[in-house]
Amino acid sequence: xxxxxxxxxxxxxxxxxxxxxxxxxxxxxxxxxxxxxxxxxxxxxxxxxxxxxxxxxxxxxxxxxxxxxxxxxxxxxxxxxxxxxxxxxxxxxxxxxxxxxxxxxxxxxxxxxxxxxxxxxxxxxxxxxxxxxxxxxxxxxxxxxxxxxxxxxxxxxxxxxxxxxxxxxxxxxxxxxxxxxxxxxxxxxxxxxxxxxxxxxxxxxxxxxxxxxxxxxxxxxxxxxxxxxxxxxxxxxxxxxxxxxxxxxxxxxxxxxxxxxxxxxxxxxxxxxxxxxxxxxxxxxxxxxxxxxxxxxxxxxxxxxxxxxxxxxxxxxxxxxxxxxxxxxxxxxxxxxxxxxxxxxxxxxxxx
Amino acid sequence: xxxxxxxxxxxxxxxxxxxxxxxxxxxxxxxxxxxxxxxxxxxxxxxxxxxxxxxxxxxxxxxxxxxxxxxxxxxxxxxxxxxxxxxxxxxxxxxxxxxxxxxxxxxxxxxxxxxxxxxxxxxxxxxxxxxxxxxxxxxxxxxxxxxxxxxxxxxxxxxxxxxxxxxxxxxx
Numbered sequence: 001x002x003x004x005x006x007x008x009x010x011x012x013x014x015x016x017x018x019x020x021x022x023x024x025x026x027x028x029x030x031x032x033x034x035x036x037x038x039x040x041x042x043x044x045x046x047x048x049x050x051x052x053x054x055x056x057x058x059x060x061x062x063x064x065x066x067x068x069x070x071x072x073x074x075x076x077x078x079x080x081x082x083x084x085x086x087x088x089x090x091x092x093x094x095x096x097x098x099x100x101x102x103x104x105x106x107x108x109x110x111x112x113x114x115x116x117x118x119x120x121x122x123x124x125x126x127x128x129x130x131x132x133x134x135x136x137x138x139x140x141x142x143x144x145x146x147x148x149x150x151x152x153x154x155x156x157x158x159x160x161x162x163x164x165x166x167x168x169x170x171x172x173x174x175x176x177x178x179x180x181x182x183x184x185x186x187x188x189x190x191x192x193x194x195x196x197x198x199x200x201x202x203x204x205x206x207x208x209x210x211x212x213x214x215x216x217x218x219x220x221x222x223x224x225x226x227x228x229x230x231x232x233x234x235x236x237x238x239x240x241x242x243x244x245x246x247x248x249x250x251x252x253x254x255x256x257x258x259x260x261x262x263x264x265x266x267x268x269x270x271x272x273x274x275x276x277x278x279x280x281x282x283x284x285x286x287x288x289x290x291x292x293x294x295x296x297x298x299x300x301x302x303x304x305x306x307x308x309x310x311x312x313x314x315x316x317x318x319x320x321x322x323x324x325x326x327x328x329x330x331x332x333x334x335x336x337x338x339x340x341x342x343x344x345x346x347x348x349x350x351x352x
Numbered sequence: 353x354x355x356x357x358x359x360x361x362x363x364x365x366x367x368x369x370x371x372x373x374x375x376x377x378x379x380x381x382x383x384x385x386x387x388x389x390x391x392x393x394x395x396x397x398x399x400x401x402x403x404x405x406x407x408x409x410x411x412x413x414x415x416x417x418x419x420x421x422x423x424x425x426x427x428x429x430x431x432x433x434x435x436x437x438x439x440x441x442x443x444x445x446x447x448x449x450x451x452x453x454x455x456x457x458x459x460x461x462x463x464x465x466x467x468x469x470x471x472x473x474x475x476x477x478x479x480x481x482x483x484x485x486x487x488x489x490x491x492x493x494x495x496x497x498x499x500x501x502x503x504x505x506x507x508x509x510x511x512x513x514x515x516x517x518x519x520x521x522x523x524x
Contacts, residue, residue, distance in 0.1 A: 085380070085384075124403075125403065125478065126403045126404060126407050126479070129404070129407035129408070129411065130407060132407075132411050132415075133407055133410035133411045133414075133415060134410075136410070136411055136414075136415025136416065136419075137410065137414060137415055139415070139419055140384075140387070140419070140422070143419065143422055143423070143426065144380075144384075144422075146426070147380060147422075147426045155426065158426065159423065159426055159427060162419050162422065162423045162426075163423060165419070166416055166419050166420065166423075169415070169416065173411075186479060
């Protein structure tokens with residue numbers, strides 16, 4: 001008998017949830033470590049270098065070596081910092097970066113030993129809002145790190161980060177509303193399900209082919225700014241601010257900021273694939289076991305492509321100036337996102 | 353049962369955050385306590401079955417407005433607050449007054465708890481219902497509020513803008 005989650009006993013529910021959480025965190029942290037490796041490798045090749053090659057084949061064990069180094073390095077706390085917030089800031093950044101993975105679905109339902117469960121820690125009807133809320137709280141980590149370090153470079157980095165993230169969050173949110181109107185739900189699973197099937201048998205019903213292509217590029221741009229990545233990495237612009245908000249951090253505390261940044265990148269890549277590129281939809285073939293694994297494979301493939309584009313952009317584009325960044329966000333991205341929203345709403349209203 | 357326990361925990365965190373907000377002397381600590389209050393209020397909304405309001409509470413208040421508060425505090429580099437004679441008098445009168453006020457309020461609320469009580473989840477919570485209420489039943493108040501916000505924004509721009517006489521003498 002197949003039971004779904006609602007009819008399970010409390011203990012079974014907790015056991016299943018804990019298993020899923022452990023798997024999700026382990027996979028996410030491994031992905032974070034290997035995104036760093038991928039970035040060093042790809043940027044290396046873009047700049048005609050090899051990237052890491054010494055530790056393991058193709059430098060594949062480099063993340064482990066880095067992790068060991070971070071753990072065994074001396075954890076310096078400068079004497080002039082405000083200690084409670086100085087210690088809390090990297091934790092805040094990492095906690096919120098890891099929390100947002102909890103509502104991201106990676107595939108269909110699976111049935112193991114008569115118990116059926118979705119491939120996602122939990123499916124909530126306001127999933128997208130939870131991700132937006134959690135990422136908007138993540139800025140506290142950066143802002144507080146900048147302030148509590150009691151250093152000019154850090155403070156400027158923290159100020160830039162908080163101003164930038166608040167500004168681009170509006171464009172980001174507005175670009176997502178178009179998708180929400182077409183799907184009619186906040187649940188990420190429902191949004192993906194609404195993108196199944198094809199137009200005329202060969203064009204997939206992904207949201208970028210349903211008229212959300214402008215929203216897709218707005219989302220991507222705003223998300224790059226949200227995650228403080230090139231060309232919007234002014235909070236840590238090394239030519240002006242040494243290292244920005246994490247100038248005064250060393251060892252594992254620094255590594256936590258690093259992990260938070262890459263975890264955020266992965267969340268953004270997951271959201272982009274779920275909302276605009278049809279999530280785990282893709283051709284299914286072969287024996288049943290392959291059919292069960294393929295959706296996850298298609299999803300991971302999309303996430304990988306997005307991460308690759310992230311790195312590609314980093315290897316290609318120069319950094320914005322700060323006033324250019326603000327003007328771009330408020331004068332171009334925001335009106336464009338609003339126009340996209342109004343047009344989408346009109347089209348949906350006329351069709352219904 | 354679990355519901356009640358969680359509700360009490362979030363309530364306690366909320367009150368503790370509010371008290372800490374007043375006790376702390378550094379503006380950053382106070383602002384962070386306010387974030388905790390906002391977050392635990394969102395938890396309470398969630399337990400009442402108003403998931404949309406809870407999410408908006410976190411995104412707008414904890415995520416945007418409080419970030420701006422902290423931004424301003426960081427920018428002005430506001431220092432620790434200083435205690436004066438006036439603040440001591442305010443404390444002497446204020447704390448007993450606040451205690452009496454909250455006891456009175458609790459007494460009145462408990463006395464009338466049977467009349468206006470609704471079950472958790474009985475009030476509109478899903479985004480669709482909220483949207484219907486906001487843009488259909490209460491459209492006029494909603495629009496008036498947005499005009500009010502617009503007026504506030506224009507006012508802020510007028511206050512912050514460079515005065516007409518200073519234009520052209522822009523220092524580099």
